[in-house]
Amino acid sequence: MDLLRRGFLTLSLLAALGAATPLSAEPASIVVASTTSTEQSGLFKHILPLFKQKTGIEVKVVALGTGQAFDAARRGDADVVLVHDRPAEDKFVAEGFAKARQDLMYNDFVLIGPKDDPAGIRGKGVEEAFWKIAAAKAPFVSRGDRSGTHSAELRSWKEAGIDLGAVRGDWYRDVGQGMGPALNTASSLGAYILADRGTWLSFKNRGDLTILVEGDPRLFNPYGVMLVNPDKHPTVKVKEGQAFIDWLVSSEGQKAIAGYTINGEQLFFPSAKKS
Numbered sequence: 254m255d256l257l258r259r260g261f262l263t264l265s266l267l268a269a270l271g272a273a274t275p276l277s278a279e280p281a282s283i284v285v286a287s288t289t290s291t292e293q294s295g296l297f298k299h300i301l302p303l304f305k306q307k308t309g310i311e312v313k314v315v316a317l318g319t320g321q322a323f324d325a326a327r328r329g330d331a332d333v334v335l336v337h338d339r340p341a342e343d344k345f346v347a348e349g350f351a352k353a354r355q356d357l358m359y360n361d362f363v364l365i366g367p368k369d370d371p372a373g374i375r376g377k378g379v380e381e382a383f384w385k386i387a388a389a390k391a392p393f394v395s396r397g398d399r400s401g402t403h404s405a406e407l408r409s410w411k412e413a414g415i416d417l418g419a420v421r422g423d424w425y426r427d428v429g430q431g432m433g434p435a436l437n438t439a440s441s442l443g444a445y446i447l448a449d450r451g452t453w454l455s456f457k458n459r460g461d462l463t464i465l466v467e468g469d470p471r472l473f474n475p476y477g478v479m480l481v482n483p484d485k486h487p488t489v490k491v492k493e494g495q496a497f498i499d500w501l502v503s504s505e506g507q508k509a510i511a512g513y514t515i516n517g518e519q520l521f522f523p524s525a526k527k528s
């Protein structure tokens with residue numbers, strides 16, 4: 254009888270301990286809605302293992318066009334947003350979906366096209382280049398996905414004095430896809446395309462394409478990072494999400510961003526303001 258009683262007490266104790274202390278706690282994780290450029294350039298593959306090693310927090314990236322990344326965050330489907338469309342970022346904060354935006358890094362856009370350059374844009378400024386492409390009705394591929402790159406492209410047409418709705422025709426191909434697939438389309442068509450430099454440097458299927466316009470101040474491409482406002486969505490993982498942002502803008506995170514290169518060329522440049 255005593256043996257049975259002791260066995261019962263042992264089983265009861267083990268059950269109580271199991272209920273109080275799970276045998277395998279799920280590791281902390283966050284969801285980051287970001288642009289395809291940060292994913293397809295390979296930046297996240299470089300920096301996320303460093304962050305996880307330091308904090309134990311796993312980062313799950315949902316790579317979308319900037320507009321779609323904001324949509325996900327507005328629905329409460331992300332904890333952190335990392336994008337590159339400053340007007341849209343400021344609007345996101347003004348709407349109360351984030352309490353603040355922080356500068357993170359920058360690179361630039363480049364205007365790419367076939368080496369024989371039928372529109373004659375090589376070395377021109379952005380405005381003149383877009384005007385010449387439209388005038389020549391030269392093949393042009395647009396991402397058409399509400400991304401930061403797509404927004405920059407639309408601004409460039411407008412700044413060039415081009416009413417895209419009035420002039421677009423078969424020469425203008427709207428693919429509605431990320432930077433990598435859009436570059437693949439441009440390569441197969443021998444078309445012009447606006448791309449972020451990071452994705453271009455990591456892109457392998459270049460075909461006859463090359464950079465034709467670069468260095469214009471209008472091609473500056475800043476990235477910002479924001480914690481989704483928990484007042485809007487109480488499910489936001491504030492502690493873990495803020496830890497990721499704090500690491501990104503720290504000297505360690507900024508060094509990791511600067512250290513990502515392809516063939517010796519730096520893809521992103523740190524820009525977090527030191528407090």
